[in-house]
Amino acid sequence: MNYDDTPAELLAPELESDAELAFEGALRPASLSEFVGQVKVRGQLQLLLTAATMQGRTPDHILFAGPPGLGKTTLAMIVAQEGNRPLRMASGPAIQHAGDLAAVLSSLVPGEVLFIDEIHRMARSAEEMLYLAMEDFRIDIMVGKGAGATSVPLELAPFTLVGATTRAGLLPNPLRDRFGFTARLEFYADDELEQVLTRAASLLGLDIDREALAEIAGRCRGTPRIANRLLRRVRDYALVYSDRSGPSGAGTADIHSVRAALELYDVDALGLDRLDRAVMQIILTRFNGGPVGLNTLAVSVGEESETIEAVVEPFLVRIGLLTRTPRGRVATPDAWQHFGMHPASAGTLLDDL
Numbered sequence: 438m439n440y441d442d443t444p445a446e447l448l449a450p451e452l453e454s455d456a457e458l459a460f461e462g463a464l465r466p467a468s469l470s471e472f473v474g475q476v477k478v479r480g481q482l483q484l485l486l487t488a489a490t491m492q493g494r495t496p497d498h499i500l501f502a503g504p505p506g507l508g509k510t511t512l513a514m515i516v517a518q519e520g521n522r523p524l525r526m527a528s529g530p531a532i533q534h535a536g537d538l539a540a541v542l543s544s545l546v547p548g549e550v551l552f553i554d555e556i557h558r559m560a561r562s563a564e565e566m567l568y569l570a571m572e573d574f575r576i577d578i579m580v581g582k583g584a585g586a587t588s589v590p591l592e593l594a595p596f597t598l599v600g601a602t603t604r605a606g607l608l609p610n611p612l613r614d615r616f617g618f619t620a621r622l623e624f625y626a627d628d629e630l631e632q633v634l635t636r637a638a639s640l641l642g643l644d645i646d647r648e649a650l651a652e653i654a655g656r657c658r659g660t661p662r663i664a665n666r667l668l669r670r671v672r673d674y675a676l677v678y679s680d681r682s683g684p685s686g687a688g689t690a691d692i693h694s695v696r697a698a699l700e701l702y703d704v705d706a707l708g709l710d711r712l713d714r715a716v717m718q719i720i721l722t723r724f725n726g727g728p729v730g731l732n733t734l735a736v737s738v739g740e741e742s743e744t745i746e747a748v749v750e751p752f753l754v755r756i757g758l759l760t761r762t763p764r765g766r767v768a769t770p771d772a773w774q775h776f777g778m779h780p781a782s783a784g785t786l787l788d789d790l
């Protein structure tokens with residue numbers, strides 16, 4: 438069985454390169470009204486921000502949780518932009534000591550939005566400092582060492598903390614409880630992805646029809662970042678193989694060029710990526726459909742169980758290939774069908790293990 442037939446980067450929901458970063462920057466919607474989908478979250482955010490503006494106070498702290506590429510960073514930027522507030526970007530892994538966080542917090546200006554990406558990866562000591570900062574806009578700084586050490590309180594400017602995490606479950610309760618609003622981002626529906634793609638196509642100057650956009654939307658794991666990435670590969674294909682009669686000379690793409698381009702890159706009809714396929718195939722072939730425990734599964738595919746749980750599983754569950762039960766992960770009848778396999782009889786199963 439070949440698990441490595443898709444270029445990993447094409448369907449990976451994580452960011453890959455600097456070029457992609459620049460492209461994402463250009464595509465990021467700048468206001469809530471431009472932001473596609475997540476209707477419920479958008480409404481909730483709008484209310485929270487408007488109420489804060491009416492009262493002239495800083496908005497409550499906000500946590501965005503959900504799989505990679507669904508718009509957490511984009512929404513954090515929008516929170517700052519909508520309220521015309523300065524934005525400071527930080528990331529959990531870069532905050533390894535309480536002192537790192539103290540330096541950031543003490544330099545915030547009143548009303549500033551502090552965005553901490555991957556907030557679940559911050560150091561413990563920094564987390565504890567953050568509790569006090571979020572609640573009372575105050576921190577205690579330790580001065581000196583050993584018996585002579587004293588703690589000096591420091592007032593902070595009122596700020597709004599915006600946290601993003603792919604693993605809300607890893608946040609300690611005291612931290613989670615201090616956010617006034619937690620938004621869980623969902624995978625996008627096909628028609629929403631089509632809107633994202635329409636906008637991106639016009640920015641790329643690519644002439645592409647509805648049917649072709651719908652085909653890409655159906656294969657991008659419900660994720661805008663992947664939609665934009667697949668669109669760029671389709672653009673390449675159109676550039677090289679079409680007659681370049683599009684308005685900007687970037688080529689024209691239709692359903693045939695989309696299918697050909699995606700086939701070239703081994704993006705299957707459901708948009709499963711290499712890791713999705715590896716997980717499903719292990720469950721089907723090695724464990725005869727399951728149940729399989731998360732850790733066993735992670736070891737079998739050679740991945741962190743964190744990645745399986747945060748990135749792979751939510752999507753497989755959403756498209757109905759996998760269910761989670763108290764005894765482990767189980768493949769659905771649709772999964773057997775998608776991979777063209779059948780459950781083995783009990784005898785062969787024992788041989789296999």
Ligand SMILES: Nc1ncnc2c1ncn2[C@@H]1O[C@H](COP(=O)(O)OP(=O)(O)OP(=O)(O)O)[C@@H](O)[C@H]1O
Nearest residue numbers: 461464465472473505506507508509510511661662
């Ligand atoms: N609702 C949306 N409408 C339009 N474009 C979107 C939307 N959500 C995300 N995008 C696009 O997808 C890209 C990825 O979004 P973003 O960087 O905000 O994801 P993320 O959730 O922060 O991912 P990660 O967990 O990897 O940091 C952005 O460049 C943006 O162009």
Ligand SMILES: [Mg+2]
Nearest residue numbers: 509510554601
């Ligand atoms: Mg992000």
